[in-house]
Amino acid sequence: xxxxxxxxxxxxxxxxxxxxxxxxxxxxxxxxxxxxxxxxxxxxxxxxxxxxxxxxxxxxxxxxxxxxxxxxxxxxxxxxxxxxxxxxxxxxxxxxxxxxxxxxxxxxxxxxxxxxxxxxxxxxxxxxxxxxxxxxxxxxxxxxxxxxxxxxxxxxxxxxxxxxxxxxxxxxxxxxxxxxxxxxxxxxxxxxxxxxxxxxxxxxxxxxxxxxxxxxxxxxxxxxxxxxxxxxxxxxxxxxxxxxxxxxxxxxxxxxxxxxxxxxxxxxxxxxxx
Numbered sequence: 001x002x003x004x005x006x007x008x009x010x011x012x013x014x015x016x017x018x019x020x021x022x023x024x025x026x027x028x029x030x031x032x033x034x035x036x037x038x039x040x041x042x043x044x045x046x047x048x049x050x051x052x053x054x055x056x057x058x059x060x061x062x063x064x065x066x067x068x069x070x071x072x073x074x075x076x077x078x079x080x081x082x083x084x085x086x087x088x089x090x091x092x093x094x095x096x097x098x099x100x101x102x103x104x105x106x107x108x109x110x111x112x113x114x115x116x117x118x119x120x121x122x123x124x125x126x127x128x129x130x131x132x133x134x135x136x137x138x139x140x141x142x143x144x145x146x147x148x149x150x151x152x153x154x155x156x157x158x159x160x161x162x163x164x165x166x167x168x169x170x171x172x173x174x175x176x177x178x179x180x181x182x183x184x185x186x187x188x189x190x191x192x193x194x195x196x197x198x199x200x201x202x203x204x205x206x207x208x209x210x211x212x213x214x215x216x217x218x219x220x221x222x223x224x225x226x227x228x229x230x231x232x233x234x235x236x237x238x239x240x241x242x243x244x245x246x247x248x249x250x251x252x253x254x255x256x257x258x259x260x261x262x263x264x265x266x267x268x269x270x271x272x273x274x
Contacts, residue, residue, distance in 0.1 A: 016049075018062045021042070021203075040130055063181070076220075077137065094207075101218070104159075106153065106222070109131035109144075110144060111188060112132040114186065116167065116183045117184065124160050125153060128150060131145065139194045148244050148245060162186070167187075174217045
């Protein structure tokens with residue numbers, strides 16, 4: 001019975017053609033899925049058919065020549081350093097969180113999972129090896145987004161001092177709450193349970209409402225770090241390593257438009273020939 005079922009489904013796979021995949025993709029688009037979601041689904045199908053082809057179950061992969069749909073990229077928002085300075089006049093432990101987000105480009109989940117033991121005080125580096133979120137009101141710690149997200153991030157002295165200052169405050173706070181404080185404590189915990197993303201997202205608008213700053217999303221702090229690095233002349237490879245991207249291509253695809261126009265620099269040099 002099992003062999004019959006396997007053979008039956010393999011024969012079904014053999015019947016699927018390039019046209020069927022295109023029709024299926026159009027069906028997904030009709031359901032109002034985003035181009036990014038559709039690309040991800042087709043990419044998963046491609047891996048399935050690729051495996052079947054490698055195992056000699058099928059001769060051709062019907063997904064092999066399917067081109068990715070173009071992504072409609074919204075204008076990327078980010079703050080420059082002077083805007084961050086205005087924002088960081090806030091007197092709160094949140095200042096440490098936002099400063100770390102801006103100057104490291106870490107994802108929110110990675111920051112929520114940070115424990116004091118993850119900071120190397122000698123090398124002044126942060127060891128990123130996990131990510132956290134709340135699922136059905138339960139604090140869940142998992143591996144980061146991808147294997148490339150596991151990385152070490154260097155931090156500057158002022159940021160290191162800010163973290164030290166918050167640690168002292170957190171220790172006092174934990175004493176009042178009768179919570180044991182140690183290297184195992186989550187860095188951005190401020191009550192009897194670990195923090196969630198919500199407060200950090202909401203407070204951005206709250207702190208901006210009495211200023212001329214345009215609020216950005218929490219994830220835009222990651223974009224802001226990249227914009228700062230580009231402005232300082234850092235190359236793609238350095239930024240890729242800091243953000244934990246899988247390849248330089250990913251970094252270029254997402255942030256390439258932030259780099260100065262090299263063609264303009266080139267044509268300006270041609271003026272010297274006249």
